[in-house]
Amino acid sequence: MDKAVGLDLGGTFIKAGLVNKEGKIIKKTQIPTKGEEGKREVVLRQMEKAIEFCIEGIEKENLAGIGIGTPGVVDNDGIVYGAPNLPEWDNLPLKDIFEKKYEVGVRVENDVNSITWGEYIYGAGKGCKNMICITLGTGVGGGIVIDGKLLRGSVYSAVEIGHITIDYKGPKCNCGNYGCIERFVGRDYIVERAVKAIKNGEKTLIYDLVDGKLENITPKIISEAYLKGDKLAEKIWIDVGECLGAMLTSLVNVFNPERIIIGGGISQAGKILFDTIERVIKERAMKKLSENLKILPAGLGTDAGIISGAALIFGK
Template sequence: MEFIGLDLGGTFIKVGVVNEEGKVLRRTQIPTCAEGGRDKVLSQMEKAIKEVWKEGIGGIGIGTPGLVDKEGRVFLAPNIPGWDDLPLRAYFEKKFSLPVVVENDVNTITWGEYLFGAGKGTRTMICITLGTGLGGGVVWEGKLLRGAKYSAVEIGHIPINFKGPRCKCGNIGCIERYVGSRYICAMAKRGIKKGRKSLITELVNGDLEKITPKIISDAYKKGDELAREIWVKVGEYLGVLFSGLVNLFNPERIVIGGGVSQAGEILFESVRKTIKERAFAVLIPELEVVPAGLKQDSGIVSAASLIIRSPF
C-alpha cells in the first residue's frame, strides 16, 4: 500500500507518496504562503496533496509546526498566522475521506528516524534536530512520548546552567542558548574579536556577520584550531544534556540531525566523550550516538511514517 506524507514548513510544503518500506515514489513542493493566513495555507496543502494523488492511497500523515493534541488539533503555532485551535486532522479527513494522522514536526522526524532511519531496530531512542534552535523527541518502548499537554521533550529549553544567559523563552541557561546556530557563530565572533587568528575570517572576507556553522565546519576541515575548539565545546554542551537524558530514559540510541550536525565526527566524538564521563556508567556500553539516517526526503518520509505505523 502507498501513503501520502506532508511536511509543512514556514516557507515550503513538501508532499510525497511513500510506500511501506519508506521509499518516496512521487514528490512535489510548493510555497506555503504563510503570509496569506490559515485558509491560504490549507488551500496550498490541499493543492499539493492533489498533485501527487492516485487511487488506492491508504492514508495521509502530516508534520506541522506547533503543538498537536490527540484529536489532531493544532495549537500554539506562532509562525503561521491563524494556525491555532485548528482541527487539522478532521479537516483533511473530510476533504479526502481517508485516515489522517497529524503530529508536531519534530516528533514527526523522531518517528520517521525510528521507523525508517537511524533509530530503526531500537525500542527506546532520543532524536534531536540541531539548527537555528534545538528540538527533540523520544520514542519510549516503541511509542512516541507526548506528555499530558502534548509538549513533552522540549529539549531545547532544558537548562544546563542555572546562572547562564537568558533564553528567548524567559528561562535562564537553556541548552539552546549554547548550541543554536546563532550562538555557535557568536563563539567564533568572540574568539576572533579577542585576537584569535582563524581561517574563518578569510572565509567571510573579514565580515564576521557572514559567519555560519557551515563556514566554521569548512574552516575546521582545513585545520583551523578555533573552529575545532568550537565544535568540541558544542559537543560538550550537548553531552551534558544527553547525560541527563541517558540517565532518565536509558536509550539504545541517540540520533542527531539538522544542519549543525553536518559538522561531522568532531562533534560526535565530543558528545560521546562527555556522555561517557558524565552519564551513569552502566548505561553507556549499549548506547550509540549517530547522525540522522533520513536525508533529502526526511520530512516527507517521516510524515508518511505517522500513518504507516501509529506512533501512539
C-alpha cells in the same frame, strides 16, 4: 492501503509525497507555504494542492492515510496550538479539516516528533525500541521513543529538548527560562562564539574565509575552517559537543536509550561533534545506562519530512 501521503509543513516550503509501505517515495512535490500572505486559508489551500498532487490517479482504497508534520504544539486530537512562522496557526483542528476533506485517516504531529517517528520506523532507529532523536539547527528540537511508543505529554506533544536547562544561572532564552541548551548551541549562538572571539582579537581562518565580513559567518564556514586546521573552529565545535554531551547525559540517565540519533544542519559538523558528544556521555553518564548506547547520524536525508509523514500512518 499500501500507499500514504507524507506532508512536511515548513515555514517557507511545503514538501509532500506519496510513499509506499517500505518508506520509498513514489512521487513528490515542493511548493511555497505562502505564510507571508498572512492568512490561514492560503496555507491550507497550499497544503491541499500538495496533497492533491500526491493522490492524483490513486484509488481511495489504496490510500492508507495522510500524515502531517507541522510546527507548533499538537494535542492528541490533532489540534495545533501556535507556530511562530505560520499565520493564524493556533487552535487549528488540522486533523479534522483534512479528514473531512479527503475522507481518509489523518494523523498530525509536531514536526520534530514526526521526524523522530520516521527515523524510528525507516531510518537510523530501525530495529531498536528506545531512542532519542535530536535535530540541530536554528533551534534544538527532539523526540523520544520509549518501548516502541512516541513519548507524549498528558495532553500535548511535550518533548522540548531544546529547552532543557544546562546552566540555571545562564543567559535568558526566548522561551523565558534561563540557560537552555538552545541558548548555547542554536545556530546563531554558535556563530556568536566565533564573532566574539574575533572581536577579542583571536586569530582565526574563519575571519579570512568571510573576508572580514563577520555577518557572513555560518556554522558551515566554521566547519570549513576546522577542516583546514583552525584552532578556534576546533574549540567551538568541541565546546558545542560538550554542551550537547552534558545535556544528553541527563537524558541517557533518565531514559536509558539504545540509540541517540542526531540530525539537522548543524549535525553536518560531523566527526568532531559526534566524537565529542560520545566522549562526554561516556565520561559522565551512569555506566550501566550508557554501555550499549549508539550515537548515530540521522538516516532519512533531505526527504525525511515526507517519509516521516508516511511513517505516522504505516508505523503504528
